[in-house]
Amino acid sequence: MQNSHNALMLKKLGVVALAMFGFGYALVPMYRAICEFTGINILALGESDTPARQEAKRRVGTNSQIDFTRTITVEFDANARGPWSFKPEKSSVSVHPGEMTTIMYEFQNVQNRVMSAQAIPSYAPKQAEAHFNKLECFCFNQYTLAPGEKKSWPVVFVIDDKISKDVNTITLSYTFFEVGGKTPPAPVSWLSMPITAPLSARA
Numbered sequence: 001m002q003n004s005h006n007a008l009m010l011k012k013l014g015v016v017a018l019a020m021f022g023f024g025y026a027l028v029p030m031y032r033a034i035c036e037f038t039g040i041n042i043l044a045l046g047e048s049d050t051p052a053r054q055e056a057k058r059r060v061g062t063n064s065q066i067d068f069t070r071t072i073t074v075e076f077d078a079n080a081r082g083p084w085s086f087k088p089e090k091s092s093v094s095v096h097p098g099e100m101t102t103i104m105y106e107f108q109n110v111q112n113r114v115m116s117a118q119a120i121p122s123y124a125p126k127q128a129e130a131h132f133n134k135l136e137c138f139c140f141n142q143y144t145l146a147p148g149e150k151k152s153w154p155v156v157f158v159i160d161d162k163i164s165k166d167v168n169t170i171t172l173s174y175t176f177f178e179v180g181g182k183t184p185p186a187p188v189s190w191l192s193m194p195i196t197a198p199l200s201a202r203a
Contacts (some may be wrong), residue, residue, distance in 0.1 A: 001014065001100045003099065016185065023030065026122075030161040033161065035176075040190040043065050044137070044152075045170055063116065065098040066097070066161070067098055067161045070096060070165070071094050071096060072094070072095055072096075072163075072168060073092055073094050073169045073170070074092060074093050074095055074101070074159070074169075074170050074171075075091060075169065075170070075171040075172070076090065076091060076172055077171055077172065077174070078173075079175040079176065080175070081175070081176075081177060082176075082177070082178055083105065083110055083111050084108060084109050084117070084176070084178045085107065085110055086105070086107045086108075087104070087105070087172075088103060088105050088106075088166055089106060089152075096199050097160065097161035098160070099159075099164055100135070100156065101158070102154050102155070103152050103154070104152050104153065104154055105119075105138065105148070105152070105154075106151070107121070107145070107146070107150070107151050107152075107153065107176065108150040109145040109147060109149050109150075111147055111149075112147045115145055116142055116178065116179045116180060117142065117143055117145070117147075117176055117177060117179055118143070118177065118179055119140070119175065119177075120139065120174065120177070121172060121173065122173045122174075122175070123171065123173070124173070127167070128159075128167055128170045130132065131159055131162065131163035132157060132159055132160075132170060132172065133158045133159070133160060134155065134156065134157045136155065136156040137154075137155050137156070138154070142179050154168035154183045154192070157172075160161065
């Protein structure tokens with residue numbers, strides 16, 4: 001009886017795991033399909049002009065609310081699914097909440113054809129997303145690159161000083177996928193595995 005119950009529970013867990021994987025895999029093409037149908041880049045809208053980010057811009061403009069008593073390590077991750085090179089210039093930086101910081105990501109189209117692509121960001125821990133305000137980011141737009149073309153793109157960000165004091169490390173991860181291309185997009189991961197990464201510029 002117990003073995004039968006355990007087997008049933010394992011089957012249920014397996015179904016849940018498959019459903020979660022399928023949802024993650026379908027997320028990027030779903031975004032892409034909606035963008036193509038509506039003509040609106042919902043990825044850019046979701047990341048750019050929010051009230052929190054507008055407030056962050058205002059506060060940075062007045063050089064206020066930098067918490068020098070705290071330091072947060074920000075790690076940078078790049079996931080490239082396809083025949084291209086994509087990486088941050090540094091693996092991590094240490095910043096104060098409220099301090100403006102700039103890091104650079106490098107991308108190269110190593111194919112012999114033109115391609116259009118866009119990046120989707122994710123954060124770990126997930127609770128950090130609401131406090132990670134990007135003032136400038138290549139993820140706001142889609143880009144078209146010629147064969148062999150190489151680009152360096154900035155990410156300018158401020159971590160809200162209201163972020164929980166329990167958060168000492170944040171991982172910003174990007175998945176770069178081809179828009180309308182032949183390479184299937186990777187599943188979006190809310191966790192990340194560090195790679196290479198940034199160039200810190202203090203305002």
